[in-house]
Amino acid sequence: MTDAAQPLPLRLMIVEDNPDDLSVYLRHLLTWPGQDVTVQTYALGEPALAALQASAPDCLLLDYLLPDLTGLEVLAEVRGTCPVVMLTGLGDERVAVNAMKGGAQDYLVKDRLGAPELRHAVEQAVERYRLEQEVARASRRTAALQGLLVRLNAATRLMDVMEVCAQCAETLGADHARVTVPGQPDVSHGNPAPGGQMQQLPLGEDALLHLHFPDLHGVPDDALTETFAGVCAQALGRATAHEQERDLRETLERRVLERTEDLRRSNRDLEQFAYVASHDLKEPLRTISSYTQLIDQRYGPMLDARGQTYLAQVTEGAGRLYRLIEDLLGFARIGQEEPVQAACDLDRLLATVLQDLQVSLREANATVTHSALPTVQADAALMTQLFLNLLGNALKFRRPGVPPVVHVTAERTGDTWTLRVSDNGLGMDPQYSDQIFALFQRLHSRKAYPGNGIGLSVCRRIVERLGGSIWVESTPGEGSTFLFTLPALDARRAAHA
Template structure:
C-alpha cells in the first residue's frame, strides 16, 4: 500500500515546461502537486481544494507572485508561500517577505536547495496550525470559564439571599426569646438558647467568608505602587480599636514599597495581624513583629507572634478553606482568613508560607513584586 503524500503543493509558473518539470520532480519525492500557468487559475483551484503550500514564480504577466500570494492568503490564512525568482536581489526578497512569503528560491533550480526549503516551510505551516488550534482551545476554555463564573455568581447570590433569610429568622427569634423569656427559663434552656444564637451568627460569618473567598478569583487587580508602612499602620489602628484595654507590643520594622492592589494587600495584612492578635490573647505579654527581610535575593514580608503557634506536621492544612488547627473553644474563627491571604498573594505573583511551634508562636511569610518589577498575571 502506497504511503500518503507528504503534502499538497500548488505550483504556479507562466513558463509551462518549467512548471510541469517541477511538478513531476516533486511528485517523485512524495509530494502531491498541481500546476498552473496563471495566478487567476491558481486562485480558483485554491478556493476548491485545500493546499499546504504555494510555490509561485515572482515575475508573471497579469498577476505577479506577490499579488498572488496576498490573494491566496486571504483565501487560506494558514497557507505558506515560497517565491521563485531569477533576480535574487535583497530588495525582491524583502518585498516577498512583506507579502507573507516564508522563503524564496533562486532560478535555475537545484533540487538539493528546494527540498530543505519545502521541508522548513511545511514545518512552519504545521506550527501555525497547531498554534491556531491552541488559540481556538484557549478561546473555548475562556468561554467555558466565563459561563462558570456567571454560574458561580448566581450561586453566590443564591447563597447570600436564600441562606441568610432563615439565619436572620433564627437570630431574630432567638433574640426575642432571650429578651422576653430569659428570666423564666431554666439554666439549661438558657444555655441551649445561647448555643443556637452563637451557631446562627457563626453560620452567617461562614457565609460572608465563603462569598468573600469566591469573589477574590473574579475581582480584577488594580496594581500600583503601595506604601506598605502606611498600609500596615492603618491596619494596626483598626485592629487596636477592637482590643479594648488589652496591651499588645507591636514592633514594625522598615517595610519597602511593593506593587499590588492596595485594598487586597490591606486584606492580607489585616488577616495575618488579626490572627496574630487572636492567637496571642492568652499570653500575658503579647508580642507581634512585622518586618521585611531579604532571602536568596528575594524580598520577604513577615508577621511573627509569640502566641499559641501550631504543630508543623499540620502546616499543609493551614491555608485550606475551612481548615482549622484549634478548637472553637480555644480560638474563634471560620478557617477562611488564611485561604484568602494565600489567594491574594498568589494572584499578585507571590508565595506564602508559615512556620510555627506549639505554644511558641508562629511566623507567616509572603513575597510580593518590588516596585521596579511588574507583577505576574
C-alpha cells in the same frame, strides 16, 4: 571535426581589411573537407560589431589591426559572445598575450598560416569556447544549487519549500517546473516551450516535482536530478512536520485559552452565586435571630434548664452562621470588585491597622514592631484587610502563657517587594503549609480557636489579585512567618510607560 562525426554547419565571421589575406582565409575555409561552412566578411570593426549584436557566429576570425578599431577593442565588445581567433602579421609575443587576456581562444600569425593551421585553430576555438561555456554554466548551477539548499534548510513553511523546489527549473536547465503536494495548491515556475520533454521526480508520499526541458541537450545527468530531488524531499518532510507541530501547538494554545476563559467564567459565576446566596441568606437568618431573642425574653423564665440550653445553642449557631455568611460575602466581594491600584504607603497603612487593633493587642499583651516599609502600587482597602487578617492570626494562634511578638519587614529583589509577618506563636507542621490557604480548612477545633477557616483564603486571594503570591514558613512550637510579594511601585509604572 571528421566526416564520421557528421559535424553541424559552421557559421563564421571574418573581420579583415586586407583583401589578399581575406582571399586566403576564404580559400582555406570554404574548401574544408567534410565541413559545411558559411562566412560573413567585414573590413571594419563597427559594422562587424553591429552584425555580432544581431547574431553571433560560431567563430570570429579577427584582424588585430583595423582601420577604425583595434582588434582588442572589438574583442572587448564581443567577449563571451562567441569564440574568437586573433589574426595579425606581427610576430610579437606581447600581442599574443594581450589577445588571450582579452578573451580570444587562439592567436595566429598570418605569414605562418596554412589551411590545416587555420582550420585546426577554428575547430579548437569552437571546442574550447563550448567547454568554457559548460564550465561557466556548471559554476552558475552549483552556486544556484548552493543558494537553493541554504534556502531549503532555512525554510519551515511548506509553501516556501515548494516555491524553492519549483525554482530549480532554471538551475537544472528546465524552462518550467511544478511541485504538487497533496492538500496544497500547486506551485509553478517558468513557462514551458513547445515540444521538449517532461520529467517527473518523486518528492515523498504522493509529492512530485515536474520538470520540462526544452530539448534533450538541456537535461542534466540523472545523479544530479535525483540528488536534488532527495534534498527537496527531505525539506518537504521537515517543513510538513514543522507545520504539523505548529498547527498542534496553536490548537493546544487555543484550547488552553478557551479552557482558561471557561474557568474564568465559571469562577465569576461561582463568585456571583456565593455573593447572592450569602446576601440572601442573611434575611432569614435575621428572622431566626430575632425570634430566638423574643423567645428568650418572653418565654425564657418558663423553660427548664434543658430548654434554655437548647435555646442558647440555637442562638449561638445563628450567630456563628451570621459570621460565616459575612466572611463569605467578604471573600466573594474580593473576586468581584476590581482592585483600585494606587500608591500605597505601607508604613502609614500598618499604623492605621495597629490603631484599629489596639484593644485586641492590649488584651493579648502583644508587641508589634516593623522595619521601614515601602510604598507599593496596591489597593489600600485590600492591604488593610490583609494586615488585619495576618496580625489577627498571630494574636489568635499564640502559645499559652507567652505574650505574642510580631515583626513586619520588607525586602526588595528586582521589581518585587517581599514582606514578612513573623510571630512567636504555635507554629505548624510544614506539611500543612498549603492546606491552610484553602477555604474552610482548619488545623484546630472551633472550640479551641474560633473562626470559619476563611481568613487565610482571603489573604491569598488579596495577594493574587494584587499580582503577587503568598506562602508560609513555620516550625511547630516556635512560630510562623507569612511571606507575600507585591510589585514595586516604579516597576509597575515602567511597565505601563
